[in-house]
Amino acid sequence: MNYKSELLKAQQRITHYIHNxxxxxxxxxxxxxxxxxxxxxxxxxxxxxxKMRGALNAILQLSDEQKAKGVVTHSSGNFAQAVxxxxxxxxxxxxxxxxxxxxxxxKDAVLGYGGIIIESDSTPIARELKAAEVIKEKEATxxxxxxDIPVIIGQGTAALELLKEQPNLEAxxxxxxxxxxxxxxxxxxxxxGNNCKIYAGExxxxxxAYRSLKSGKIESNKTTNTIADGLRTQLxxxxxxxxQNYVSxxxxxxxxxxxxxxxxxxxxLKIIIEPSSAVAFAAILKNKELFKDKxxxxxxxxGNVDLSNLPF
Amino acid sequence: MNYKSELLKAQQRITHYIHNxxxxxxxxxxxxxxxxxxxxxxxxxxxxxxKMRGALNAILQLSDEQKAKGVVTHSSGNFAQAVxxxxxxxxxxxxxxxxxxxxxxxKDAVLGYGGIIIESDSTPIARELKAAEVIKEKEATxxxxxxDIPVIIGQGTAALELLKEQPNLEAxxxxxxxxxxxxxxxxxxxxxGNNCKIYAGExxxxxxAYRSLKSGKIESNKTTNTIADGLRTQLxxxxxxxxQNYVSxxxxxxxxxxxxxxxxxxxxLKIIIEPSSAVAFAAILKNKELFKDKxxxxxxxxGNVDLSNLPF
Numbered sequence: 001m002n003y004k005s006e007l008l009k010a011q012q013r014i015t016h017y018i019h020n021x022x023x024x025x026x027x028x029x030x031x032x033x034x035x036x037x038x039x040x041x042x043x044x045x046x047x048x049x050x051k052m053r054g055a056l057n058a059i060l061q062l063s064d065e066q067k068a069k070g071v072v073t074h075s076s077g078n079f080a081q082a083v084x085x086x087x088x089x090x091x092x093x094x095x096x097x098x099x100x101x102x103x104x105x106x107k108d109a110v111l112g113y114g115g116i117i118i119e120s121d122s123t124p125i126a127r128e129l130k131a132a133e134v135i136k137e138k139e140a141t142x143x144x145x146x147x148d149i150p151v152i153i154g155q156g157t158a159a160l161e162l163l164k165e166q167p168n169l170e171a172x173x174x175x176x177x178x179x180x181x182x183x184x185x186x187x188x189x190x191x192x193g194n195n196c197k198i199y200a201g202e203x204x205x206x207x208x209a210y211r212s213l214k215s216g217k218i219e220s221n222k223t224t225n226t227i228a229d230g231l232r233t234q235l236x237x238x239x240x241x242x243x244q245n246y247v248s249x250x251x252x253x254x255x256x257x258x259x260x261x262x263x264x265x266x267x268x269l270k271i272i273i274e275p276s277s278a279v280a281f282a283a284i285l286k287n288k289e290l291f292k293d294k295x296x297x298x299x300x301x302x303g304n305v306d307l308s309n310l311p312f
Numbered sequence: 313m314n315y316k317s318e319l320l321k322a323q324q325r326i327t328h329y330i331h332n333x334x335x336x337x338x339x340x341x342x343x344x345x346x347x348x349x350x351x352x353x354x355x356x357x358x359x360x361x362x363k364m365r366g367a368l369n370a371i372l373q374l375s376d377e378q379k380a381k382g383v384v385t386h387s388s389g390n391f392a393q394a395v396x397x398x399x400x401x402x403x404x405x406x407x408x409x410x411x412x413x414x415x416x417x418x419k420d421a422v423l424g425y426g427g428i429i430i431e432s433d434s435t436p437i438a439r440e441l442k443a444a445e446v447i448k449e450k451e452a453t454x455x456x457x458x459x460d461i462p463v464i465i466g467q468g469t470a471a472l473e474l475l476k477e478q479p480n481l482e483a484x485x486x487x488x489x490x491x492x493x494x495x496x497x498x499x500x501x502x503x504x505g506n507n508c509k510i511y512a513g514e515x516x517x518x519x520x521a522y523r524s525l526k527s528g529k530i531e532s533n534k535t536t537n538t539i540a541d542g543l544r545t546q547l548x549x550x551x552x553x554x555x556q557n558y559v560s561x562x563x564x565x566x567x568x569x570x571x572x573x574x575x576x577x578x579x580x581l582k583i584i585i586e587p588s589s590a591v592a593f594a595a596i597l598k599n600k601e602l603f604k605d606k607x608x609x610x611x612x613x614x615g616n617v618d619l620s621n622l623p624f
Contacts, residue, residue, distance in 0.1 A: 267619060272578055305579075
């Protein structure tokens with residue numbers, strides 16, 4: 001696959017449906033970090049996260065016949081909302097497999113965007129089986145939250161926009177969960193950056209990607225006790241090799257470090273980001289030597305936070 | 313005084329020292345409010361609030377001799393930080409009279425911007441006496457947080473920028489405390505708007521401006537038990553007549569209404585605003601009929617919030 005041309009085509013394809021999100025800078029955060037930070041603010045993206053990019057890029061490439069039968073995904077987070085809203089914008093049906101015990105606020109968000117919720121038990125296997133049922137019954141097209149190539153390419157358009165405005169970034173860092181954002185970001189940085197290195201931040205409490213790079217095979221998490229709820233998933237067959245090829249280092253951070261970084265962004269940039277978004281910035285704060293005096297892009301992945309449940 | 317030309321001159325004078333802050337919109341908040349909202353985001357202003365505009369406009373007009381002797385103000389809030397930072401940017405000394413019992417976080421912010429703190433007792437009279445001492449002893453120039461004309465004019469430049477981008481606003485609403493922001497906003501809307509009406513939001517718990525408009529004289533607050541800590545002050549000899557002349561209505565809101573509005577902005581716009589900033593938006597939500605289907609500018613005055621002390 002020609003990733004370079006796919007990224008450019010994706011950018012063209014989705015541009016009228018998404019926001020070209022702002023890039024914020026802060027003298028104070030630069031001082032604290034000892035480098036020059038460029039925050040790509042996907043918290044201002046439609047439905048509040050970068051996931052819109054991948055969902056739209058995937059759905060827009062379906063045939064009319066596929067569109068008529070609808071799409072299905074399994075997610076209890078931002079990707080569920082992204083697929084529901086993308087489908088609504090394009091006038092097609094979205095079936096969202098969610099665990100029975102998913103928070104009401106998340107179910108309401110999907111319903112608010114017109115998605116049809118199909119409940120499953122909360123294990124990964126149960127939700128995959130339920131998705132398979134829907135695929136069979138409705139002939140709907142399955143879209144994986146992170147491992148489908150069109151999703152990966154779509155997520156990469158955030159870094160593409162960032163590099164268009166800041167072509168001389170020396171590094172870009174993104175959080176890693178399923179790896180869709182990280183692998184898309186890595187492709188953009190590799191093909192459109194000027195010797196731009198790729199890093200990732202990951203919670204210690206769900207460090208499957210870090211361990212996967214060490215062992216050379218996809219590792220799982222036994223537990224995922226992290227506040228960064230978007231990063232509890234594991235790498236897939238497509239995201240893993242891209243990350244192996246293009247990512248220099250995955251930096252792990254503690255829960256306290258995530259919360260400190262999130263609070264700094266709220267206080268200094270005056271914007272709301274979700275804990276998963278703070279993981280990349282936390283990784284910079286933890287490894288100042290690595291980024292010292294460099295121009296560093298930071299993908300702030302989203303801003304969907306339950307304010308009734310703050311960690312400070 | 314030719315307010316129109318003073319506003320334009322102020323804009324020129326301060327433009328290189330401040331941010332032309334972004335104007336945000338939100339379909340969701342428009343739906344909730346039944347009107348088209350244009351949020352002027354002074355939470356992204358330097359030091360996190362519109363107060364920079366007035367402080368700079370006042371200090372930049374001092375003579376070299378005055379600048380050499382420094383400036384003094386009394387404030388425990390954003391104006392203290394604004395004078396300290398403005399003075400630092402211009403290389404002059406700032407004496408800030410603050411109550412002994414002011415929160416450490418506020419004192420630290422002033423010290424961080426290089427201001428010299430002079431402690432006083434916490435009554436309005438005590439702080440004015442202490443400021444008078446500093447004026448006499450240091451021959452420093454006093455700058456009032458809201459009632460000085462150059463301060464009022466400076467604060468009006470936020471609305472001036474807003475109207476430049478959105479010339480056909482039918483209404484602009486700002487919060488009212490001492491009235492510096494509101495009177496400056498009113499002047500800009502009157503002289504540069506296209507039949508643009510001016511409204512204000514004010515907490516019930518500190519509704520001196522509302523009562524002043526009713527009675528025709530400047531009223532005080534006996535108590536000020538409001539979360540909107542920037543709005544606890546009262547109108548002055550300059551702000552009151554401007555507000556009498558140009559403001560259509562002051563809309564009072566409860567503490568719950570302020571918190572609900574603040575939370576909506578945090579959740580939907582993904583930005584941090586302080587409670588005082590939420591008062592204007594709360595007033596719109598309370599009076600939807602008044603603003604129905606109109607293009608309404610909202611001055612989001614600042615974003616300096618103590619995150620350890622959230623009301624939700």
